[in-house]
Amino acid sequence: MTDFELYFGLGREHIMDVTAYDHILFVIALCTIYQLSEWKKVLILVTAFTIGHSLTLALVILDWISVDSSLVEFLIPVTILVTALGNMIKRNKDFRNTSSRTNYFFALFFGLIHGLGFSNYLKALLGRDTDIIGQLFAFNVGLEVGQILIVLVFLGIAWLLTMILNVTRKDWILAISSAVAGIAITLMIETKFW
Template structure:
């Protein structure tokens, strides 16, 4: 297996790892407002998240920025909680253009924080060879594929619940976002750094 394949696989497995479900929760919270037919909006949303986490992942792995690991581990569930609560407060407005712009901002800004969290994992895996940029690129591509899988599963479940079972879209959002917010509170308590 080449270095590229190895780090691609590490990135995909990292975001899909159920034991590190915080990133899964964040992507689910980002997508909770959307339905399958809004896939273009979700694509832009996930791309904004990818841009954010790719930037800080690269800067942190290259030691251009250094942030307290405990602080980042606390801030990740904070981003999940804020995203989920924002979804809940949107009520019937769900994914209109004004809310969509706020979602894109959250995805980009909170992606910066998640990238620093990814860097803690990636730094522990990197060797001392000179192919750092290839490894970083492959890891990011793996993360992106993992995110797309999470998005597709979330949108499919939304379709089943709202389209097939006929449940209200607002109720889907409220249940998913409330559950994510509840887990985020537990994670914040567990990772508090003071």
């Protein structure tokens, strides 16, 4: 197995790990207001998240920044909650006019926070005598592929429920966003940050 394959697998597994479901929740929250036909917007959105994630991973691994892990553990569910609440506010608007640039900015910014969550573990894996840039690249490509798989499954389920079972888009957004917000609040309460 090459280094690329190893770190690609780590990135994909990191985003798809159901025991560390905070990233899955965030990706779901990001995609809730979109439909399958808007896949290009969603692809840009998750790529913005990956760019933010990648930037802070690199900054921590290169020892350019350091952030208290308990603060990060608290901020990650905060980003999920803010995204879910934003969806609930937007649910009554015409989604064709939803500001994509604002969504992309928040995905990028919140990606910065999520990148801090895995950085210490990845830093310990990489060590100092290795091709850090190549390994970071492979990890982030794996992360992006994992996110795209999550998005495809989620948008497929959304399409089935809204198109075939006639669940309204507003009801879908409210139900998913409320559930995600509830889980995010629970995660915030469980952190040691308090």
